[in-house]
Amino acid sequence: MKITPKSLYQILFKHFGKLNWWPTDYDYHKKTGSDPRFEVIVGAILTQNAAWLNVEKALENLKSKTLLDIKTISKIDIKLLQKMVKPTGFFNQKAKRVKNLAEYLESNYTGNLDSFFKRNLKEIREELLMLNGIGPETADSILLYAGNQPIFVVDAYTKRICKRLPIDINPTYDEIQNFFQDDLSKKYKKNEILKIYNELHALIVIHAKTYCKSKPNCIKCPLKVYCKHAKELTQ
DNA sequence: GTCCAGGGCCGTT
DNA sequence: AACGGCCATGGA
CATH class of the missing domain: 1.10.1670.10 (Helix-hairpin-Helix base-excision DNA repair enzymes (C-terminal))
Structure with missing residues (x-):
């Protein structure tokens, strides 16, 4: 059949x-004024070949020190970031990937995700795929779950x-x-x-x-x- | 101890 | 173009 x-x-x-898929921490973002979409973006990288439970631990590490926003991550000490994301495995490359993306958003979009996502879908996708450590699945997860763009993951x-x-x-x-x-x-x-x-x-x-x-x-x-x-x- | 989890990169065929 | 090794932690 x-x-x-x-x-x-x-x-x-x-x-x-x-x-209830890809939840974000409403209280944290309300308290800190950070953009909940960035939590999704970071999660999308951290979940690469990793169990979600371990991703939650890493996100908790970042939130407990109020580090989970674009500007802070873009300037974070890489050793500290490695320590925070360690539970997700591959922590050296993942720390680099997360920081690299935050730097990119900060320098090209002044950390404003509205202006990043408010463009043609294909254009954003190409741009994400250019970045190191962002392959098709991570790009599409970011587009769908953070950017509310109609693309199937x-x-x-x-x-x-x-x-x-x-x-x-x-x-x-x-x-x-x-x-x-x-x-x-x-x-x-x-x-x-x-x-x-x-x-x-x-x-x-x-x-x-x-x-x-x-x-x-x-x-x-x-x-x-x-x-x-x-x-x-x-x- | 073994398997595998909300992948991607890079080098070899 | 497709495949294999590699990256690494933690739960089952």
């Missing part, structure tokens, strides 16, 4: 319901699921992204797309953590009637 991005969304939404989970489901595309980043965006942008209204991209990515993550793990747990999987992998297991 065929499956489309829209039906994938509907099935997963029915199964998991609404998710593809991650390792999305690739895994696409490989197992009967989806006839080669599972590269761009192919998968186009596959999702082409279908969803046709079937949903423009004012719904942002929410759909946002929620579907979150649903894919929870689905991959619950059922479509590296060692899959197909017994109660809501997609098993569609899935090549689940059928192979029952043979």
